[in-house]
Amino acid sequence: MYVCVAQVTLHDCLACSGCITSAETVLLQQQSGDEFLSRLADPHTTVVVTVSPQSRTALAAYYGLCPSQALARLVGWLKWLGVRAVWDLTTARDLVLLEEAAEFMNRWVCMYVSAGPLPVMGSSCPGTGWVCYAEKTHGTRVLPYLSTTRSPQGAMGGLVKSLVAAAWGVTPGSLYHVTIMPCYDKKLEASRDELTTTATTTTAAGTDAAGAGAAVGGPLPEVMVRHATAAPDPLLPGVVPADDQLYSLPHGSSSGGYADFVFRTAARELWGVEVPPGPLPWRTRRNADLQPRVGAPGQSLVVARVYGFRNIQTLLQQLKRGRCPYHYVEVMACPSGCLNGGGQIKPGPGVTPQQLIEQLELLYDVAARSPADNPAVAALYGSWLGGRPGAPPARQLLHTTFREREKTVTAATVTNW
Ligand code: SF4
Missing domain, CATH: 3.40.50.1780 (Rossmann fold)
Known part of the structure; x- marks a missing residue:
């Protein structure tokens, strides 16, 4: 095995203010x-x-x-x-996906009524790395676009x-x-x-x-x-039934399948288009994976997945210049999503990081089920969450807010470092 010391220079610094204070x-x-x-x-x-x-x-x-x-x-x-x-x-992941799709469709409908903020940027890392970056570095120019779903x-x-x-x-x-x-x-x-x-x-x-x-x-x-x-x-024993086995999503990403689920749900609910089962035909571009459009002429939906900080920076620059071509973006800080998270167990002897990711993706692909078919989800909406995604009780427990935060590291600090 060839081992060398990694070189990290200021050119690698994103000035994201994400350093631990x-x-x-x-x-x-x-x-x-x-x-x-x-x-x-x-x-x-x-x-x-x-x-x-x-x-x-x-x-x-x-x-x-x-x-x-x-x-x-x-x-x-x-x-x-x-x-x-x-x-x-x-179960929490399933609830979040249903809330995410409801939030997106609400903003999409509002776009033609009151210019609601699009694109919606959804993620399973709200509150972690990239949201910290958005709050400290881009503030109110970007925060209105973040999905409020927890x-x-x-x-x-x-x-x-x-x-x-x-x-x-x-x-x-x-x-x-x-x-x-x-x-x-x-x-x-x-x-x-x-x-x-x-x-x-x-x-x-x-x-x-x-x-x-x-x-x-x-x-x-x-x-x-x-x-x-x-x-x-x-x-909740006896009230919210237990799952009898572990479930993943039909063809969703390892980070939760946000873009996949929102795309299928919006196509069905907004235009009556049932997207066929099977993996979506994502097209890999330089800074994002893109999904072919669905919808009506002049109102077609563009969904993307943007993973990794370099690509997130490009996305935010597009957004601030008014040139973001997407309506919904699944944003993840880690380049291969959550299976590649920094807290995952490291590869064993003789296993490369890429081999480990491939192994994890195979194992992650357990029996698939739509979030709405989770019996615990139905029980929670029926008794506590207001009967439907986006209802006031669901918004109280399953949504959050963001705010502009003071920067602890500025570009000037980095330049003078
Ligand atoms: S593992 Fe990476 S992509 Fe997943 S929540 Fe954590 S920072 Fe975000």
């Missing part, structure tokens, strides 16, 4: 493994955990298991440690600290909600004021600590030997 370092320390163990030992705290599909897929690949086996072993270990409930993030982690935090806390008869603050995610940026998202839940006089974070999947990879061999497996919990 001292204040953010304190926040990260509050989400450490030691803090997790101390909360488990606290008799006044109930610890609950949510596992992302990308993290369980990475664990499965590394240890030669199928994703459901990897999740069952992880759940068994967490329960042995004293965690009260362990959930899979899929990320799956943000949505799950709202559900746990409101619905689960109420069902268990505890305060949101007494629940310590930990997520196992594909990137470290999720820790910063967890600390956002915009993702808190207020009950009576107290306000609590939706997610108290976000851990990278790589951090739990080490103990897993011991877990496999010593502890019984267990199934993930239903969100």
Whole structure:
């Protein structure tokens, strides 16, 4: 194997203001493994955990298991440690996709009535890297275009600290909600004021600590030997039914399939066009993957996927010059999406990063199902979320806001560095 030292120069700096500041370092320390163990030992705290599909897929690949086996072993270990409930993030992801499609269609219809802001830029990393960049570097020139739909982690935090806390008869603050995610940026998202839940006089974070999947990879061999497996919990036992197996999306991307789902839903709902099942014919361009248009003459829908910071910068320049040709954009900070997140387990000996990505994509492609067919989603909309995507209760729990933030690193700072 050829090993060399990577050279990183100022030319690689995006001046994105995403560097970790001292204040953010304190926040990260509050989400450490030691803090997790101390909360488990606290008799006044109930610890609950949510596992992302990308993290369980990475664990499965590394240890030669199928994703459901990897999740069952992880759940068994967490329960042995004293965690009260362990959930899979899929239901939150499904809710987010339905909200995302509803938000896009609402803005599309408004475009011809009141010039609503298009394109909609949707992502499973709202609150993480690229949104931090947009808030600090581009502010109000870009923020109105961001989808207000929360990320799956943000949505799950709202559900746990409101619905689960109420069902268990505890305060949101007494629940310590930990997520196992594909990137470290999720820790910063967890600390956002915009993702808190207020009950009576107290306000609590939706997610108290976000851990990278790589951090739990080490103990897993011991877990496999010593502890019984267990199934993930239903969100609300007896009320919101459990999934009987893990599901992915029909042909969606590993980052959630936002563009795919919005394109199919909008084509069906707005123009009565049923997009055939099977992978969409994405065309790879220099800075984006493009989807062939659908719609009526003069009103055809253009959907794109833009991954990686260099391509995101190009997109934002197009937007600010009024030359963005898309109506909906799935924006992801990582070049290959969430399966390639910085918190994923690194490739094992003799495995290249590209081989690992291909292996993860194969494993991620478990049985597919539309988000609307998730029985837990139907139960949640029926009893708590106002009956339909975009209803006021759904907007309260599943949407967020963004705001311009002070820059900690300026272009001048970088130039003078
Ligand atoms: S694209 Fe990367 S930064 Fe964004 S949520 Fe996924 S893993 Fe995290």
